[in-house]
Amino acid sequence: MKAISYSRYGGPEVLAFGEVRDPKVGPDSVLVKVRAASVNPVDWKAREGHLEGLFEAAFPVVPGWDVSGVVVRPGVAVSEFDVGDEVIGYVREDFLSRGTFAEYVAAPLRTLARKPRNLSFEEAAGLPLVGLTAYQVLVKVLQVKRGETVLVHAAAGGVGSIAVQLAAHLGARVIGTASEPNHDFVRGLGGEPVTYGEGLGERVRGLAPEGVDAVLDTVGGDALKVSANLLAPEGRLVSIADVGVVTYGGRYYFVRPDAEDLQRLSGLAEQGVVRMHVSEAFPLERAADAYRLNEEGRTRGKIVVTVDWEQEET
Known part of the structure; x- marks a missing residue:
């Protein structure tokens, strides 16, 4: 072949x-x-x-x-x-x-x-890798609940774009980092866009003065320190990009194959909850x-x- x-x-x-x-x-x-x-x-x-x-x-x-x-x-x-x-x-x-x-x-x-x-x-x-990553982190690890505020890094990317949609479906308020040209795209997914880079912490605080309840980091590096400082009391931080997240009290996660999770994602796609x-x-x-x-x-x-x-x- x-x-x-x-x-x-x-x-x-x-x-x-x-x-x-x-x-x-x-x-x-x-x-x-x-x-x-x-x-x-x-x-x-x-x-x-x-x-x-x-x-x-x-x-x-x-x-x-x-x-x-x-x-x-x-x-x-x-x-x-x-x-x-x-x-x-x-x-x-x-x-x-x-x-x-x-x-x-x-x-x-x-x-x-x-x-x-x-x-x-x-x-x-x-859908499979990015969808499973977003689903497993949001549902099984962060255990996002209705009414919470979730910060998603690189919200216009593969994992981020699915995570924004899933978090919104779970009833959370979603803030997503993205470049200026992708802000309308993130809004269309159900998120509130903020520009990444210098001053990100202040921009997120402007939207969520009390901090965020959960963070899905997909970029690592400086984003981890910023994210840790944005957490509300009892806030949770997960990174799929940087094992150094543990130094900030967070958790590193590597997606795993799971037929049942993937079938749930397929169903959410058929319902129009998740668009690719x-x-x-x-x-x-x-x-x-x-x-x-x-x-x-x-x-x-x-x-x-x-x-x-x-x-x-x-």
Whole structure:
């Protein structure tokens, strides 16, 4: 099958488009015909070797953890999905090797859910990792409640844009940091935008003089100190970007695959609670360009790659 892969750590230049071995489908896995996959910052951090302490790499590595596609073969122990079912997945295993930037991926059952029927394959591919991250942090870790004030950093980005929508759905007041050009976008998600950078603390205090009840940090660094100083009594701080959050009394969180959580997200998408914004789509063979764009760090919503099966099948 055709795929994007890399045989050594490095920048986008190590990515190659070509033939790789077809994936084997274990008893508890599902072979998915990939229609779209999405780019996440963790993908290029893994490609550069920054996650070597967490994940062993079996080169060549096919990158990518997000996918939307169609079931073509369930494993022998799988009864939850049939051939032809449309699915989404956060296909993360405990090693780097067989990712989603390929024509097919063997996805463990624990990583899959049914695709929201109202989303395109491109939109659906952007949901799993960022959606699960936002859902698990807000619902399970921060335990956001109705009437609370939540601060979301990088509110126009992948995780941030979903977090704003989910927090608003939970009944919270949401303040989101974003650049000036993205303020209307954040308002459309249900948040109150503030410009990040110098003076952020004062700007947030102007909106929430008593402080905020919960913070979801997606950027790390100086944002952690600012966030800690903005917390109301009993306020909670979680970062998905910087383990240094523990020095401020907060918690670091790394998203995990969870089929039940992902199915709940799919349902929220079908209800219109969660909308996915795709900023740009690239064909699979141009995945390196998709990564380059993502690494600039100014993406609104998600960047996806697509597999053109119509061309393949004609």
